Amino acid sequence: MKLGARMLKTGLAVAIALYAASLLGFPSPVFAGIAAIFAIQPSIYRSFQTILEQFQANIIGVGVAMLVVFTLGNDPFVIGFTAILVIGICMYLKMSETTVSLALVAVIAIMESTEMTFVTFAMMRFSALTLGIFSAFLVNLLFLPPKYETKLFQRVDRTTADILQWLRITTRHLSDEPALKGEIKRIQTELRQIDQTYLLFSEERTYLRKNHLSKARKLIVFRQLIATTKKSFDVLKAFHQLDEKIESIPTKFPTALVEELDKVIHSHERLLLSSMGRIKKKHKQTLQDISEPDIPNLVEELIQVYRQDEDNHLIFLPLASQLMEYHHNLQHLQILLKSYQQYHEDEHLEFMKRD
Structure with a gap:
């Protein structure tokens, strides 16, 4: 398992919170560290979005806990009742699970038995929790800012390469x-992670007005890159389900099928390489020159093969549909990339080298 940026930021936020709480003389700095753990977020935008909510949850937890202690005391069953009450309030306000957890930490921290004056004790615990929240916010803001564009393209590039590789093998009936x-299950997990990374990238804010339009266009290109990758995966699954049936088709058609699909795969690979800026502008085949696979004709031939077979004439329609949709997604991606390169000639999508 790799040591990610979020893990490092969590450790740093905890260390800063504990150190600051000790310097300020809080009796239990550990609560500052606990609050810092709950307050760490995967992006700067989410840090801004959640800090107010977490501060509100801290106030709710402390306020309810103080009220209950003054009226009912701090018996363990009373603490449990208070926790249920705070959960209900937070759910009514539609707070996140992490925020609710922080509110419960505040309840337990405040309702602990103490020999100090209760109000002073409660204020010190409240301050420690607040310190932890702001320590995490500071770390999110200043240290190891995430580059979700890079992560997103890396995931899309790697997952697409895996899918296209398996497509080549499967269409030649060589796949185990x-x-x-197992690979289909793994790729499904990868696609879910890609969607999550895209969401985090879309939430990142640009602070210069001139970068707003570029970011908007990048989001559109990435969305289509992901859609095209998902459609290539649908084609792979369709081939996997029909592998034995395809073997029974007359030899001429499977050969044409492999040839046309190779063209589609080649088009997909060239579009990815072009989006990375890996193809020289002067000597490359431009996006307009990518060889066009004749998918509509191929689909028509596919239907003709089983037109006379009443039992099986519809069995290849799902594959035909997936091939057409894959081809249309590639065409749309080609148009978007041409537009992006036209308006941002010196830019390409950020990526990292594969491991």
């Missing part, structure tokens, strides 16, 4: 069934 089954 158990291995492909």
